[in-house]
Amino acid sequence: MAYLQPDKEGKVYLPAISAAKERGEKLICLTAYDYPTARIVDEAGVDMILVGDSIGNVIHGYGNTIPVSIDEILSACIAVKRGTERAMVVCDMPFGTYHISENESVKNALRLMKYGGAEAVKLEGGRNRVDLVRRLVDEEIPVVAHIGLTPQSVYKMGGYRVQGRTAEQAKRLIEDAKLLEEAGAFAIVLELVPREVAAMITEEISISTIGIGAGAECDIQVLVLHDLVGMTFGRQPRFVRQYANLRQVMTEAIQSWTADVKSGAYPSVEESYGLTEETKKEMGAS
Numbered sequence: 001m002a003y004l005q006p007d008k009e010g011k012v013y014l015p016a017i018s019a020a021k022e023r024g025e026k027l028i029c030l031t032a033y034d035y036p037t038a039r040i041v042d043e044a045g046v047d048m049i050l051v052g053d054s055i056g057n058v059i060h061g062y063g064n065t066i067p068v069s070i071d072e073i074l075s076a077c078i079a080v081k082r083g084t085e086r087a088m089v090v091c092d093m094p095f096g097t098y099h100i101s102e103n104e105s106v107k108n109a110l111r112l113m114k115y116g117g118a119e120a121v122k123l124e125g126g127r128n129r130v131d132l133v134r135r136l137v138d139e140e141i142p143v144v145a146h147i148g149l150t151p152q153s154v155y156k157m158g159g160y161r162v163q164g165r166t167a168e169q170a171k172r173l174i175e176d177a178k179l180l181e182e183a184g185a186f187a188i189v190l191e192l193v194p195r196e197v198a199a200m201i202t203e204e205i206s207i208s209t210i211g212i213g214a215g216a217e218c219d220i221q222v223l224v225l226h227d228l229v230g231m232t233f234g235r236q237p238r239f240v241r242q243y244a245n246l247r248q249v250m251t252e253a254i255q256s257w258t259a260d261v262k263s264g265a266y267p268s269v270e271e272s273y274g275l276t277e278e279t280k281k282e283m284g285a286s
């Protein structure tokens with residue numbers, strides 16, 4: 001079982017994340033939701049893999065993250081953990097899994113760690129989550145916080161918009177970041193906030209910021225893997241830079257195979273199995 005193997009050299013745990021911030025070295029985080037993509041992402045050298053609740057949009061086609069269940073993310077986390085040797089595996093706590101009581105939140109976070117193999121959990125919210133973050137950290141659960149655009153608040157916000165644009169909102173974000181640091185979070189995702197605000201937060205706190213649509217100054221950059229490689233649908237936000245078009249590569253591969261099947265070019269003799277000459281003789285086959 002993977003958990004019993006000794007760690008690969010350079011396995012990323014919390015100290016490596018804070019040491020990188022101290023050195024001023026930027027780290028990389030990508031999402032993954034299954035074994036093959038976790039392997040590819042890990043072997044490419046990414047430092048942190050997020051089993052994001054973006055699984056709701058990217059894999060399940062829900063349209064947002066609200067319906068994602070603990071069982072769905074747990075199953076994804078198990079697969080990602082099996083495919084990961086070096087990167088730190090962080091698992092999102094889905095909407096509804098940390099909202100009812102501290103005890104239930106701890107239970108759900110422990111489930112993600114004990115059965116999913118998560119090495120840290122991520123949850124959304126600012127000052128309203130400070131007590132919960134403190135409790136989780138007290139229970140030895142490493143926590144990544146998430147402020148700015150928090151997709152689990154989509155119905156309250158009425159859409160996905162840049163957060164912290166006014167001085168008052170920006171100050172509130174900075175305060176939230178400081179409170180979360182003080183509560184014991186070891187990193188904070190800053191999603192869709194002006195780059196100046198992200199830079200101030202990154203400067204003013206000693207834990208790492210993980211930016212998505214938050215400018216270049218964050219300590220760690222994160223993207224949704226499927227956006228990066230062109231496997232998502234619809235209009236992309238401006239911060240997405242697509243480095244490959246796997247959707248096109250896959251479509252072309254499927255179309256080429258279809259054409260080969262229809263023309264009889266697939267499968268060839270080499271791609272199928274035959275009888276031995278002896279058996280053929282016995283059966284009177286040519």
Ligand code: KIV
Pocket residue numbers: 031050051052053054055092189191212222224
């Ligand atoms: O679920 C997710 O993929 C995330 C990232 C956008 C940070 O929370």
